[in-house]
Amino acid sequence: MEFTVEKIEAKETYALRKKILREGIDLPYKFDRDLDRDTFHFGVLKDGKLIGIASFMKSKNDLFSSDQYQLRGMATSEEVRGIGAGKILINTAIDLLKNKGIKQVWCNARKEATTFYKKLGFKVTGNLFIVEKVGPHFTMFLDL
Ligand SMILES: CC(C)(COP(=O)(O)OP(=O)(O)OC[C@H]1O[C@@H](n2cnc3c(N)ncnc32)[C@H](O)[C@@H]1OP(=O)(O)O)[C@@H](O)C(=O)NCCC(=O)NCCS
Numbered sequence: 001m002e003f004t005v006e007k008i009e010a011k012e013t014y015a016l017r018k019k020i021l022r023e024g025i026d027l028p029y030k031f032d033r034d035l036d037r038d039t040f041h042f043g044v045l046k047d048g049k050l051i052g053i054a055s056f057m058k059s060k061n062d063l064f065s066s067d068q069y070q071l072r073g074m075a076t077s078e079e080v081r082g083i084g085a086g087k088i089l090i091n092t093a094i095d096l097l098k099n100k101g102i103k104q105v106w107c108n109a110r111k112e113a114t115t116f117y118k119k120l121g122f123k124v125t126g127n128l129f130i131v132e133k134v135g136p137h138f139t140m141f142l143d144l
Contacts, residue, residue, distance in 0.1 A: 002046065003044050004044070005044050005045075006045070007040055007041065007043075008041050008042065008053070009041065010035055010041055012041070012050065013034075013053040013055060014029055016053045017053065020076075025133050025134060031055065031073065033058075039056065039058070040056050041053065041073075042056070044086075051079075052075065052080070052086060053074070053076075054071060054073060054089050054093060055073040056069045056071055057069060058070075063125060063139070064104045064106055064141060068102065068103065069097055071093075072107065074089075074113070076089075087120060094142070102144055105141065107140055107141075108131065108140075109140045110134065111136040111137060117140045123140060123142070124140050125138075125141060126139050
């Protein structure tokens with residue numbers, strides 16, 4: 001499958017965030033740290049069309065090493081699921097994080113997405129928790 005992965009602007013993530021992550025969910029699709037200097041956004045394209053997004057934000061969660069990033073806003077278009085778009089997106093971003101000397105990446109994963117993250121090497125830490133308006137989540141992390 002031919003995918004292209006590239007850095008994109010925060011505003012380019014908004015349409016897919018709204019459609020995939022905020023459908024029927026009354027929460028903002030713009031995130032506080034979207035425009036921070038340390039934040040970066042990746043998109044995956046197929047036939048020139050943006051079909052997947054993920055955002056990476058420098059963070060300070062005490063559970064993790066000081067050199068850490070949080071992954072947020074991970075989504076791929078429904079019509080391309082299960083063919084590796086999400087995987088190539090995350091793996092490309094991980095290469096960049098490693099080059100920056102980042103030691104851990106973590107996310108609050110929707111319960112139904114945990115298998116996806118596990119296949120990428122992420123592990124669960126802590127117990128299931130509920131994010132209001134979204135549902136059950138696990139915190140997951142990957143050592144880089
Ligand atoms: C979770 C999501 C990003 C996965 O994207 P994707 O493009 O389908 O993932 P990939 O095709 O790269 O999958 C990589 C591997 O994970 C597996 N996988 C992906 N989603 C899965 C799921 N929901 N359940 C079980 N396995 C899954 C794939 O089968 C594939 O396995 P393989 O390597 O053995 O072939 C996508 O389903 C999505 O956008 N879901 C809705 C929004 C969402 O939940 N986002 C995450 C919020 S935390």
